Structure formats: C-alpha cells, structure tokens
Amino acid sequence: MATETEVGELLRRRGWRTAFTVAERVNAWAALVSAVERGYGDDIHEYTNDLSCRDWLHEAWLLLDEHVVQLWTPQIEALDDRYRAATVDDDGHALDQFHRLPGPDLWWWRRHPRILTGDLGRSLRSAGAIGTGPDAT
Template identity: 35%
Template structure:
C-alpha cells in the first residue's frame, strides 16, 4: 500500500507545528541511520550530537500521527538503527547530556544514552 499522501500530510502538519522546513520522513530516517552507525566515531560537538538526536524525536512524533500500517513500516525502517544505537551507546546515568540540552522525563530513551566510546564519549567523560 502506498502511503505517500499520508506521509506528505504528516510532514506538512509537523512543519506547521514548528519542525524545520527541510525535515521529512526520508531525511530523518537517513539521519538516524547515519548517527547510529557513527555514534562511536562521532567527532562533532555535543551540540551537534543533541541536534542529531532530534532526528529520532521527529520519527517518534511522526509515528505517533501515522496510521497503524504506516507506523509499522516506519518502525521497521528504523528498528535496525535503534538496535545499533543502543549497542553503541551506554546509559547516561550521570545525565551528562542534560548539562547541554534540556532532557525531560517525557523524552525518548535515546536522550538517556551517550556514546560508549570515541571522541564525544571521551569529551563527555572529562566533564562528568
């Protein structure tokens, strides 16, 4: 089943709700896949990292508005990246990310994970 009209409608609604004009389902899936694949070699700043985590926020928001069938398809597209991200990160028990970005209880699980190794993990550990 083609969900193109539903995808366009949700993307439009999300932009109207304040998401940037360049966001889209496909773009954010690509961004989340990329971040998940490179989280342990991430060389950008913590601000870039928290910005990149917003791709997963977009996907969570998108799926909450999607039909059951479309939601399942999107979740299938990101399941591998979710698993990769979980495997490459560690629980942020010290809430280090919360020092740089507002992290609320309602926020997704990805906001309570940080790289387990690599440049950003080392940088964050210096500020623990």
C-alpha cells in the same frame, strides 16, 4: 491517522524547520547511528541537534497512518538496537549538563556514545561520562 505528507507539514507547523519525510528522518537516524558506532567526532551541540531526527520520528509515529508505521518500524527498531549497542545508558546525566533533557519516553537522550572521541568525547568526559577511546576494542 494522517499521510506522510500531512504529518510532515503538521510537524513543520509545530516548529520543525521543514516538512520532513519519514525517509529523510530515518536516513538521518541511520547516519547518526553509524557515526556513533565509529566514534562521533563533532561537538556536543551538533550531537544534540542530530539526536532530534529521532525525536521527529517519535512525534510522527503518533500521527502517521498504520501502513506507513508498519512499513518503517522494522528499520527504525533495527537502528534503535544498533544505537543502544553503541551507547551507554547513564540516565542522561552527561548530556543533561549541556542540553535540557526531554521526557523519559525519549530514551535516546538518556544514553551517550560508548566511544568517546573528539569534541563530543571531551565534553561528555568533563560531565562524568565513562566510555572508551576510538582505538579500544
């Protein structure tokens, strides 16, 4: 298994735009989860781009040494739980209208925000997504 630096560089060579660190991608996932909980206000293209931070973590977990995995897994699992709570599982039907879905093991692509607001909300509603508005409780 590889170190964080080695994994970041390996994934960059595989097509990621930079050699990210685990902390950078966990922070990006945390920021996206918080935005989804509040009501994601950006558009569908930004949302799908933002989801890729979780893709990076998924790929990195297969390569990282066990110590790094054990260190970060509790925080990622807690963020995953928050994301699940703030989203609706529609097996990816709404997002699939705008972005080719990856394999089924990337479960976060098969969910959409529960609060549908802004450009993203309009796009997802047009694709059949059902959710609440930003003021619903």
